[in-house]
Amino acid sequence: MKVSGSDNLGPNLENDDLLFHYTRTSTALEKILHEGKIRLRLLTETNDPREYKDKILGAFGWSLRPEDNQQINAADKALRRILEKECRAMSFCANSKPTIVFNSGVRKEDGTANTVGWNKPRMWSQYGEDHHGICLAFSKNALKAEINTKKEIIKFFRDQHVMYELPGRPSIKSSTIDATRLRNEGVEVYCMNHIRDNAEALFFTKDIDYRDENEYRFILFDPDGKIEYIEIARSIKCLIQGDRTAGVYSPLIQELCIRYRIEQRKVLWDGGQAHLRSL
Numbered sequence: 001m002k003v004s005g006s007d008n009l010g011p012n013l014e015n016d017d018l019l020f021h022y023t024r025t026s027t028a029l030e031k032i033l034h035e036g037k038i039r040l041r042l043l044t045e046t047n048d049p050r051e052y053k054d055k056i057l058g059a060f061g062w063s064l065r066p067e068d069n070q071q072i073n074a075a076d077k078a079l080r081r082i083l084e085k086e087c088r089a090m091s092f093c094a095n096s097k098p099t100i101v102f103n104s105g106v107r108k109e110d111g112t113a114n115t116v117g118w119n120k121p122r123m124w125s126q127y128g129e130d131h132h133g134i135c136l137a138f139s140k141n142a143l144k145a146e147i148n149t150k151k152e153i154i155k156f157f158r159d160q161h162v163m164y165e166l167p168g169r170p171s172i173k174s175s176t177i178d179a180t181r182l183r184n185e186g187v188e189v190y191c192m193n194h195i196r197d198n199a200e201a202l203f204f205t206k207d208i209d210y211r212d213e214n215e216y217r218f219i220l221f222d223p224d225g226k227i228e229y230i231e232i233a234r235s236i237k238c239l240i241q242g243d244r245t246a247g248v249y250s251p252l253i254q255e256l257c258i259r260y261r262i263e264q265r266k267v268l269w270d271g272g273q274a275h276l277r278s279l
Contacts, residue, residue, distance in 0.1 A: 013118055013137060013238060013265070013276070019092035019216050020117035020240075021136045022127035025249055028134035028239070033256045037229040040088035040220060048206060054080065068179050071187060075177050078191045083202070086223045087195075090230065092138065093117040094161060094216040100208060101165035110164075110211060118240050118267070119274045122212050128242050131267075135240040140216065142235035147218065156196060156221035162204050164211040174198035195221070233260065240276070241266040254279075 021038070032038050043051045095117045097109040114120065117137075124131045140159075147157060182190045195202065203219045220227055239257055241264065257264045265276045 013240075014095050014116060016095060017140050018117060018237065019094055019138050019140050019143070020120075020123075021092050021138065022120070022123045022133065023136070024129045024133045025245060028136060029249065029252055029256065032136065032232065033236075033239075033260070035229075036233055037231050038090065039229050040090045040218070040222075040227065042085065043087055043089055043203075044084050046089070048210070050207065068183060071182055072177055072179055074187045075182050075191055078187055079177070079194065082191060082195060082221070082223070086221055087203070088220045088222050088227065089203070090143075090218040090220075092140075092216050093120055093123060094214050096161065096214060098211040098214045099161065099163045100211065101163050101205065103166050107163065113211065113214065115214075117214070118265075118276070120212065120214075121274070124242055124267070131242040131244040132246065133242050134245065135242070135267075136236060137238040137240065138232065138235045139237055143218065143230065146230055146232075146235060147220065150227055153222075153224065153226050154220055155223060156192070157219070158199050158203070159216070159218045160200075160204050162206055162210075162213075162215040162217050163200075164206055164208040166208055174201035192221075236260050236262055238262055239264045241279075243267045243269050243274075 021032075023032070046052055095115055097111065097113045097115050099107050100110050101107050118135050124133070124135070127133070128135060144159065147154070151157070178190075178194070181193075185193060199219070204217060206215070222228070239253060239262060241253070243266075245266070253264060264279045266279055268275050268277055
């Protein structure tokens, strides 16, 4: 099905602006498309232990004094509160090669990686309901524009590709409190500066085992809990059914695609390869 007058990006699903979100059919149809918005999750809701577990390990500084302990404890609690309850994430697969961070600090693209965002068998299996689910394609620039409309209440926003590092290379700077700087800046100012200065290590670096996800991530600091959802009417571009998505959903899928003026595709596996078919 191709809707006349559609403002989608056409058949080129390898466009650099496209990002892909794999999910269950019920979530895609009953939540995201029916309600017209996509949810930003707290980091504690992810399945990565480097994110749902504590990130702050200790403190360092010059000439630590006994009276510094009170500020250090306050900063520790504030950083945990911000990271666990006030930072929200929205994650997608990108049409690009993931970057590997070696123990030496050298960064290099993974030349063997699959760069097609909709064609991720592991993602279809893990997040796309064992190929029964749906993959939604969004415009990155349109999502950013939508977030920009809320800039008055967003304290901090950053988006970029996630990088993947080898085991045993944690960022000590991002997981420890600089007591000297804390003393000079005060708890609240220091905590926000620490998060801004270490955003790449805190939010955009994962274990190399996740590299097949080739994740592109949005991070928002939402202390007042006002930005749990982002509207998608301007950013949704295509709906892709999985190889096993049940035909019973076809009428509803067609109705929703017409509502959003987007095209739909279906993944078909044949001869060990994934192919896209227009519907």
